[in-house]
Amino acid sequence: MTHDAPHVQAVDAFIAATNANDPAKRAALLSDALTADVVFWGPLGRSxxxxxxxxxxxxxxxxxxxxxxxxxxxxxxxAPEEWARFGWRYEAGDGHALLSGTDMVHISAAGGIDQIVVFAGSLD
Known part of the structure; x- marks a missing residue:
């Protein structure tokens, strides 16, 4: 297992949760990916x-x-240490990109994401 493995697992579970249509499956994936008190800095503010x-x-x-x-x-x-970043794309069903960006996440000592900072859009 590489140093990045817990980060990759948490990020991929989070992305899978965003794509899960079943609320129970989404909740289970979020439980795997995020701490209960995760701080989410998104496009609509802090939650x-x-x-x-x-x-x-x-x-x-x-x-x-x-x-x-x-x-x-x-x-x-x-993932240089407890922080990680990754690029993402939000796309329509036909694969057309609607938005892209980079997220930064902090991984707790227990392995879950306890902070997410969303950077949507290009800096061009």
Missing amino acids: VGRKAVEDFITEVVQGHPAAPCRMVRTTRVD
């Missing part, structure tokens, strides 16, 4: 807790007018 992240996914990500859409990790997970 705290797994339920807040789940609500964001349900309302904003899955509730997008172009739905059904999906989140795709576009880069490797770069």
Whole structure:
């Protein structure tokens, strides 16, 4: 197991949760990926807790007018220590990119994501 393995597992579980249509499966994936008190710095501001992240996914990500859409990790997970970053793309069902960005996550000592900072869009 590499140093990055817990980071990759947590990030991939989080992305899988964003794509899960079944609320029970989404909740289970978020439970695997996030600490209960995760701090989520998203495009709509700061929120705290797994339920807040789940609500964001349900309302904003899955509730997008172009739905059904999906989140795709576009880069490797770069994890120098307890922080990690990864690129992502939010795409329509036909694969057309709607938005892309880079997220930074902090991994707790127990292995779950306890902070997510979303950077949506290009810095060009």
